[in-house]
Amino acid sequence: MNQSATCPIPPRDWRRWIRTALMGLGLPLCFAVGFAAIGWALHSRVPPIRARKVSDKIEAFHAGGDAFDTLLVGSSRTAVQIVPSEFDAAMAARGIPTRSFNLGLEGFRPPDDTMVLERALEKRTKPLKFLVVECNPVESVLEKEDRWTSPYIFTHDARRLGVYWRQIWAHERSLDMKIRFTAHLKHVTNYLPEFVVHFRHFVWNECRISRGSQLLLASLTGQPQGEKPRACPPDGFYVKDRPKKILQGAELTRYRRKLAERIALPPGIGHGDRVSQDELLAKKALAERHGATLVLVSAPFLKDWVFTIREADGVIVLDYSDPSRFPELYSPGGRMDFGHLTAAGARIYSRTLADSIAEALKPRTPSP
Amino acid sequence: MIAAALARPVLFVEFRFLWIFAIILGMHWALRNHTARKVWLLLASHAFYTCFFIGNPAEFFPNLFAGKWAALPEGWWFPALLWFSTGMDYAVGLGIEGAKTERGRKIWVVASLIVNLGVLGFFKYYGFFEENVRAVVEWLGLTPGWEPLRIFLPYGISFYTFQSLSYSLEVYRRHLPAERNFLNLAMFIAFFPQVVAGPIVRAMTFLPQTRINPLWKNVDVRGCLILFFTGFLKKACIGDTLGTVSDSYFAAPESYSAVSAWIATLCYAGQIYCDFSGYTDMAIAIARMLGYELCANFNFPYFSASVTDFWRRWHISLSSWLRDYLYISLGGNRGSKLFTYRNMLITMLLGGLWHGASWTFVLWGGLHGLALIVHREWVARTNGIAAVRAAMRWLAVPVTFYWICITWIIFRSQDVRIGGEVVRHGYDIAGQALRSFVLFDANGGTKSVCDPMIWWILAALAAVHFANSRRWLSRWWRLLPAWAFAAVLGAGWALALFMKPTVYKQFIYFQF
Known part of the structure; x- marks a missing residue:
C-alpha cells in the first residue's frame, strides 16, 4: 500500500515549524533535566541552609531527646503567647503532668508549621502526650519583607510546593460558600505570581543554591557563613524576644472599635478550603503516628471568621476567638499590639489553655 | 511587579535580569522594522540606566508628578545627563562637519571636550579637589570658610563620557562622518549592555552597526x-x-x-x-x-x-x-x-x-x-x-x-x-x-x-x-x-x- 497516499509528507515549511517547535520545547526540557540532575545530586549530599530560630528550635527539641511530651506549634501567637512553664504548671495542677516545648515561630502558618513539625518529629522515638496546634488556614502569600529570609526558604520542599500549587486553584472559603467565577479568577490571578516565588524558593532550597559558596567560605575563613545559630532556650520559649510595650494610640482605638464589633457579633466558624483541611489532616495523622492527642487552638485574636477542622473526631478543638467568652484574654491592658498578648496576658492564656485541655479530657457524665 | 523588579539597579548576575532581558530580547526580535527595534532598545537602555537612580518607580513617579522633590532619591535626575551628553555630541558632530574652517571645527571639538570633561570633572573630581584644597588650607593654619559639597557620582559617567568623546574626536579627525540620525547616536551612547561599566565602545565600531538591521540567523x-x-x-x-x-x-x-x-x-x-x-x-x-x-x-x-x-x-x-x-x-x-x-x-x-x-x-x-x-x-x-x-x-x-x-x-x-x-x-x-x-x-x-x-x-x-x-x-x-x-x-x-x-x-x- 502506498503510505504517502494516506499520510502525505507535510510541505517543507511545516517541517521547519514542527522542528522549531520541538526544539523550543525540547531544549528547555533538556536544560531543566540537566539542572535537576545536578540539583538532586547536590540535594542528597549537601545539608540545607540554616534558618535563624527554625533550625535552632528544631535542634533544641532534638537535643532534649524524648524528655518533652507536649509540642506547641503555630505562629507568633504560639511562639510568644504560650509559656511552656506556665502551661506545664497549670496542667500539673490539674493532675496531668506534662513537659512542653514551644515550637511556635513568628509568621509561620500552614504549610510551613507542618514542615517544621515533621522535621522536629522525624527523630522521635517515644510517644507524645499532646500536640497543640494553632489552627490557621494555609497562607500562600508571603509578607514582602519576609520573602527572602532563610526561614521561608528553609520550608520549601516538594510537599509544600504541592500545597501551594493546589492553593492556587482553591479559594480560601470554597468549603463554606459558593464562590463566584470572577472571585475565583481573581484568586487564581493573585496566587499564580505568588506560586512563582514559591517555586524559586523551592529550587533555591532543594538545589542548595549558594550553599557551596557558604560552605567553601566557612572552611576557608573558619567562620560560619549565612545565618548564625541563636541559642535556643531549653523549652523553646524566647523570653527576650517579647517587646516590652503595651497597646496604645491609634492602634488601641482601632482595637477597641474592633473589639466592640466582635462582642456584638462573634465571629462565624468556617472550614476554609480543601487544602487547608488537608493540612489539618496531615497534622492529625502526625499526632496519631506519635500517639498524641491533637489539640487545635484558635488563638485569642479578633478575626472575621474562625477556621476550624471539619473532621473533628478524636481532636480537642479549643476556640478563644470570642471576646465575650474570654474577656480576660481581650483586655486592652493585656495586649502588646493588635494581635498579641503582653507577657502577663501570655501567662493567663497559657493557664487558660491548660485548663481547657484538662477540662476537655474529663470524662463526660452521661445526662440522666 | 515590573515596578518592583526595577526598584533598584539591575545587575546582570541577578535572576530578575533574566526575565527583564527576555522581554527586551523577545520584543527586539519580534519587531521587524529596524527603526522600531532601535527605538525599543533605546527606551530599554534608558529604563535600565534610570533604575540605577530613581528607586522604586511606583513611588518615584507619583512623587515626581506631585512635585515632592524632597521625597525623591538623591541623584534622581542623573539619567538626564545621558540625554544631555547625547544631545550635545549630536550637535557637536553636525557642527564640526558643517564648520567652514579648520578653526571652526576646532572650536566645536574643544567645546565638546570642555563640556564632557567638565561634567565628568565636576561629578567625579570636585570632592577630591575640594578635600585637597581644604587640607592645604588647614596645613597653612587657616580655617576653611566653606562647607563641603556632597556630590553623588552618577554610575557609568566615566564610560559614557569617553564613549561620546570618541565620537566627537573621530568626526573631528575625519575618520567618521557626523551621524545625522539622532536615534543611532543615542543608542550608541546609552546601549544598556555597556552603559554602566563598559567596554568603552568606539563610535567607529558601533555606529556602522546601527545602520544595518540585525538578523537572528547571524546570532551565535x-x-x-x-x-x-x-x-x-x-x-x-x-x-x-x-x-x-x-x-x-x-x-x-x-x-x-x-x-x-x-x-x-x-x-x-x-x-x-x-x-x-x-x-x-x-x-x-x-x-x-x-x-x-x-x-x-x-x-x-x-x-x-x-x-x-x-x-x-x-x-x-x-x-x-x-x-x-x-x-x-x-x-x-x-x-x-x-x-x-x-x-x-x-x-x-x-x-x-x-x-x-x-x-x-x-x-x-x-x-x-x-x-x-x-x-x-x-x-x-x-x-x-x-x-x-x-x-x-x-x-x-x-x-x-x-x-x-x-x-x-x-x-x-x-x-x-x-x-x-x-x-x-x-x-x-x-x-x-x-x-x-x-x-x-x-x-x-x-x-x-x-x-x-x-x-x-x-x-x-x-x-x-x-x-x-x-x-x-x-x-x-x-x-x-x-x-x-x-x-x-x-x-x-x-x-x-x-x-x-x-x-x-x-x-x-x-x-x-
Whole structure:
C-alpha cells in the first residue's frame, strides 16, 4: 500500500515549524533535566541552609531527646503567647503532668508549621502526650519583607510546593460558600505570581543554591557563613524576644472599635478550603503516628471568621476567638499590639489553655 | 511587579535580569522594522540606566508628578545627563562637519571636550579637589570658610563620557562622518549592555552597526549562552569568593601575616580580573544576542610578558582609548625619548585618575607609567643579548605579574570612610600591605586570613585560566548535539548557582 497516499509528507515549511517547535520545547526540557540532575545530586549530599530560630528550635527539641511530651506549634501567637512553664504548671495542677516545648515561630502558618513539625518529629522515638496546634488556614502569600529570609526558604520542599500549587486553584472559603467565577479568577490571578516565588524558593532550597559558596567560605575563613545559630532556650520559649510595650494610640482605638464589633457579633466558624483541611489532616495523622492527642487552638485574636477542622473526631478543638467568652484574654491592658498578648496576658492564656485541655479530657457524665 | 523588579539597579548576575532581558530580547526580535527595534532598545537602555537612580518607580513617579522633590532619591535626575551628553555630541558632530574652517571645527571639538570633561570633572573630581584644597588650607593654619559639597557620582559617567568623546574626536579627525540620525547616536551612547561599566565602545565600531538591521540567523546563540555563563562564573562564583578573602585582609592588614598579604593580593588580583572581565563577557554576550558586537576588553592579561604587553591585554577599550586620543594627541613618540616618556607618564597618570578621585589611583597610574618607561629602556638596552632573552623567556611573565600585584595593592587600598569622614587613609593600608607583600615583614601581624586550602584553589584557577588561554576548553561544547548542550548547560548552571554567593558584591568598576 502506498503510505504517502494516506499520510502525505507535510510541505517543507511545516517541517521547519514542527522542528522549531520541538526544539523550543525540547531544549528547555533538556536544560531543566540537566539542572535537576545536578540539583538532586547536590540535594542528597549537601545539608540545607540554616534558618535563624527554625533550625535552632528544631535542634533544641532534638537535643532534649524524648524528655518533652507536649509540642506547641503555630505562629507568633504560639511562639510568644504560650509559656511552656506556665502551661506545664497549670496542667500539673490539674493532675496531668506534662513537659512542653514551644515550637511556635513568628509568621509561620500552614504549610510551613507542618514542615517544621515533621522535621522536629522525624527523630522521635517515644510517644507524645499532646500536640497543640494553632489552627490557621494555609497562607500562600508571603509578607514582602519576609520573602527572602532563610526561614521561608528553609520550608520549601516538594510537599509544600504541592500545597501551594493546589492553593492556587482553591479559594480560601470554597468549603463554606459558593464562590463566584470572577472571585475565583481573581484568586487564581493573585496566587499564580505568588506560586512563582514559591517555586524559586523551592529550587533555591532543594538545589542548595549558594550553599557551596557558604560552605567553601566557612572552611576557608573558619567562620560560619549565612545565618548564625541563636541559642535556643531549653523549652523553646524566647523570653527576650517579647517587646516590652503595651497597646496604645491609634492602634488601641482601632482595637477597641474592633473589639466592640466582635462582642456584638462573634465571629462565624468556617472550614476554609480543601487544602487547608488537608493540612489539618496531615497534622492529625502526625499526632496519631506519635500517639498524641491533637489539640487545635484558635488563638485569642479578633478575626472575621474562625477556621476550624471539619473532621473533628478524636481532636480537642479549643476556640478563644470570642471576646465575650474570654474577656480576660481581650483586655486592652493585656495586649502588646493588635494581635498579641503582653507577657502577663501570655501567662493567663497559657493557664487558660491548660485548663481547657484538662477540662476537655474529663470524662463526660452521661445526662440522666 | 515590573515596578518592583526595577526598584533598584539591575545587575546582570541577578535572576530578575533574566526575565527583564527576555522581554527586551523577545520584543527586539519580534519587531521587524529596524527603526522600531532601535527605538525599543533605546527606551530599554534608558529604563535600565534610570533604575540605577530613581528607586522604586511606583513611588518615584507619583512623587515626581506631585512635585515632592524632597521625597525623591538623591541623584534622581542623573539619567538626564545621558540625554544631555547625547544631545550635545549630536550637535557637536553636525557642527564640526558643517564648520567652514579648520578653526571652526576646532572650536566645536574643544567645546565638546570642555563640556564632557567638565561634567565628568565636576561629578567625579570636585570632592577630591575640594578635600585637597581644604587640607592645604588647614596645613597653612587657616580655617576653611566653606562647607563641603556632597556630590553623588552618577554610575557609568566615566564610560559614557569617553564613549561620546570618541565620537566627537573621530568626526573631528575625519575618520567618521557626523551621524545625522539622532536615534543611532543615542543608542550608541546609552546601549544598556555597556552603559554602566563598559567596554568603552568606539563610535567607529558601533555606529556602522546601527545602520544595518540585525538578523537572528547571524546570532551565535550557543556562543552567547556560554559567554554569559562564563561571565557569571567569573563574577559571581570566583570573583566574589576571592573578594571575601581579600576584603578581610585589607580591612586590617596590620593584623595579618606576610603569607596572608600574599594570599590577599593574589585573591584581589583574581577578584578584580574575574569581576571586570566577567561583567564584560556578560555585556558582550547580551549585546551579541541583540545582534550587536562590542569590543573585547581582556586578553589573558596575567600572562603578559611585560607591562607594555599587560596594557595591550587589560581593559583594552580604555587603554586603546587613552593611546589613540590622549597619548597620540600629546605627541606620542614623535619626538625625543624624554618627550615620549613624558607623554607616557601623563597618559598613565590620567588613566589612573580616570579610575577614581584618589591619590592612590594617581600613584597606581604613575607606577604603571614608570614601569612602561623602564620596560622601554630595558628592551632598548638588552636588545640582542641572548642570555637576557633566554632568561626572560622564563622570568618575564612572573616578574610582570609580581609587579602588577604590587600595583594592585595600591589600587585596592582606598580610604576607609565612615559617614563621609576618613577613618583610615588608603596610603596607610597600602604601606602596611606592601611591607608585608614585598619585604615579608608583617610588622607583628600573625593572623592568617584564610585556610592554606586557598593555595590549591588559586592553583586550580590558574591552571584553568592557562588551559583557556591555549583554547583547550573553548571548543568542545560546540561539538555537542543541541540536546546534550542544553543538558550540560543546565547542569553547569546548577553548579554555578550552588557556588554563587548569597549576596553579590557590587561590580568593582561600577564605582568608576
